[in-house]
Amino acid sequence: MAKIHFFRINWMLPVLTILVFLTQTIYSAPLSSYLVSSFTPPDADSNLPFNHITINNITGDVYIGARERLYQLNSDLTLKHTVDTGLCPPDENDIINTNNNRLLVVAPSPEDKLITCGGCDGFCETRSLTNISHEVVRYDQSSEQFVVTTTDAPIVGAVLLGADYQSDGVGTADDGLYLFTGISDTGASNPFVSKRGLDNLHIRQAVALPKQSAPQNIFKHLIPYMENLYYFMSRGNNQKSAYLGRLCRNSLDEQFASYTEIQLQCGSHNEIQSGHIGAAGSQLADSFSLESTDDLLYAVFGSDISSALCIYKMSDVEQSFDDAAKGCSRTGDNRGKQNNYLQDSSCNTVSSLKYQLSSNTA
Template structure:
């Protein structure tokens, strides 16, 4: 873990990636079941999808629609969220679900954010038409903006942040978000109280002249959260951000980034972390229980799946923190992407 370093260093690293396919076939060969919206206007695009790990139910956020499906993608419940009215400038906002997150037990609720005004609602996981609660629309409870920029989120157990930096691990559930169109009022990465959605902790905002993060996916794994994102000229660079879920400081200074490389592919799309399994392990001389990061990259004409050993990923993050702590002066090295951030020298050795 690197939260003790207070670092936000962006470091370029080349991680191990595998390009040899184990097996390939047309995607139709893998089709198990499918879902076509039964609505009259079924061309409304999907925005988000998430799952209930207990029941297997699938939740889909779409434009003007919210769907709940069972494990074989048979519809259980459909909510028509309606269209938006024009504002005072006669501008009509599109009613999209910008964020769709399952809050596990003991909350057992589905959090949806976006709609016509950017605010959030909670719904029953068993029936999305029941127990609908709208968060108070005060200015402090915005989670997303009303633009179409991508948003990612996850609800996980985390320590309870207090102003004095004292907290207790596994104190409760919190919503972590990544907002692509970040502003001072909408920090790019923040942690929200699950009851009120107010954010007391946030990563420092990007420099005004810097390109925005375009968030693609958020993966909770072990004690950390991993943000997959693109940034740079035409969003051609793929980054992996790591945040300790139990960071107790206001600026979430455990946040660190590394650059992901996947051959000639640089446009990150999505990813997950899981065990190698027997077939993959046999093909690449791995242990079947080795944890791997599977990342999908794309271009205008093709796509690729790159696989990274999590032990190599963590070693790269530790290298970023070590390089930060070994900077040449007491002030550390300023990160040119985040406003006012710096690498702070510490007396801890990273092995």
Template sequence: MLVSSRLPWPISFIFFLTISSALNRPSYGNIYEVAHFTDSNANGFNHLTVHKVTGDVYIGGVNQLYRLNENLELIVNITTGPEYDNYDVGHDTYNKILTFNYKYGDLITCGGYQGVCHQRNWLNMSLTSQSSDVLYVAANTTDSSTVGFVAPHYHLDQPLLYVGTTSTSAGLGEPLVSGRKLEGNKIFEVFKDSNGNTRVDIIQSLTTTFPVKYVAGFSYNNYSYFITIQKSSTTSSDYISKIVRVCQGAEQQYFNSYTEVTLRCRDDSYNLAQAAYLTRPAQDLSQSLTLDEGEEVLFVAFAEGENNLPKLTTNSAICLYKMSVIETAFQDAAKGCMEGDGLQEYTATWMQGASCSGPKSVCMTLCNFA
């Protein structure tokens, strides 16, 4: 399996923003409030997503799902927990994934103490199907991260649920990154055919010592990308942010083209990515960045870690990255794996089956669509 991990690559810092927040109720000053939504009985909100056609707002919370209109007025509210195990012990259901499969009009939610996923009617959020209760998809602890989004599998012309999830101490044996089925038998199972598996696994002995936190994910130009926080190496205590990607359905290799590149903002002190958003900026910014037609920009919010650890300070920053620059960095990483001292410099030693010593054709088969 090919995995290439490149040394930190320089990228232009475009602007810097310092953000401060109150620990108590925020003061909005002169900000004009257009609309608001509250639920006095809610234990917390975990995720929010907006339907790209209707503009309706969906919120995944603790034991609750909400559908609001564009004015943040409640349309539907359903209860998803607590869930009870075989010993009649109740477990709160923390929403871990909240996304849409637009091809079939489904709302996809994942969470709970078993990490189970569900397909739901997007109007009333009633269940239409779910994964087996022994098929763990999302992380099943409250403090472990999970990112999920729907994107194509181009070779088969069908959508997959791309998932990045922190491996938990429970040792459930599920992959860190995977592509999940959204149709046919055994829904939400890791997709596999004669060409290979859509999964990336951590070496089991590193499950507790090399945590990988997934911050965000998105699809771009036939690749699925994830933003992560992880240690700079299996022997280091310093934490850095990385952007990783996998192919969306090359005719062969599948996730064998998994590649990761260090994501830097301003300097190495802003080491903890907190959120990310991919978009095409407005005209003025697009022109100033000299974007190609259709090219998008990745906005990433970072926090400064105390002594390069995952402990947040009050300092933060926002950096912008042209996707063309990110794509070039991945191309450089693949070439470095192929041409450089791959075993020492580029192999991700935390991953099962990682190698940079494969044939050149493997290193360079990275979703080259005509």
């Protein structure tokens, strides 16, 4: 017997809390029983760790970013192409950075390219989705336009439709594809959350970094859902608090004033790992008196000794975000001109960016 935890919102605080515990039988089997196919790198350095994986939803091709390697597989996990990205040269202090892939995302049609970021210097490249060894183009970036760093700080990203932001606040929703990223605390050279154009990866809009005295933020996952993006984060020196950030991808303000956070709770499991948003399905819906088409947020948490899967109604999650935003909204002439978001269940105001947006971001 095992417990399935179903969560509802405590409407008085921007925190998701447990109200219902249901117990039912969970059937399990060894993981090997569910194995359909697998992939083991054929080269001599097959023990090189994988960093990222992404899928082309049109062709089913799978792309893997590893240390010193990029792999392209078909939907059956058969190897199609390999790129050896090599070792990093030593720097002026004879320190060799590990050549790791830090960000790997598919830019769908009309772009039809794979964006890879990281390597030895933090720059990004684009590659053909058909053959990752072809049509390699390196982004020409200034030092202020790094998307990633060469540190081990986790990064999440996705290429999605967004509004074409202009400096005068005028734009058109769903005007083009943009790269949305979340970068864990790495210093003032990178934004916390940003949106970048695919032509040059210059920052178009961004959420300023939290205060330097704030607990460390570690991004774990990013999910697009309807018009919003959801950022899963662990916060604190020991990553003991879980937060969910929400951003409207069609916001037309420079500092993304739509960005809001709520805290997630999962009993004694507070280290967020990953998440998924999807329909409840018939069996789960029957268990919780839901409609089978109701969307749920499934989140995986960990602790020092165990893991847990917690389930939240998306309607409750969105209502909690709305309540949090109303509680932190500004009035008068400053409304919408300063970024307000939640941290540790309190309102924080960011009056200015801690980095400079490029003059040609409009």
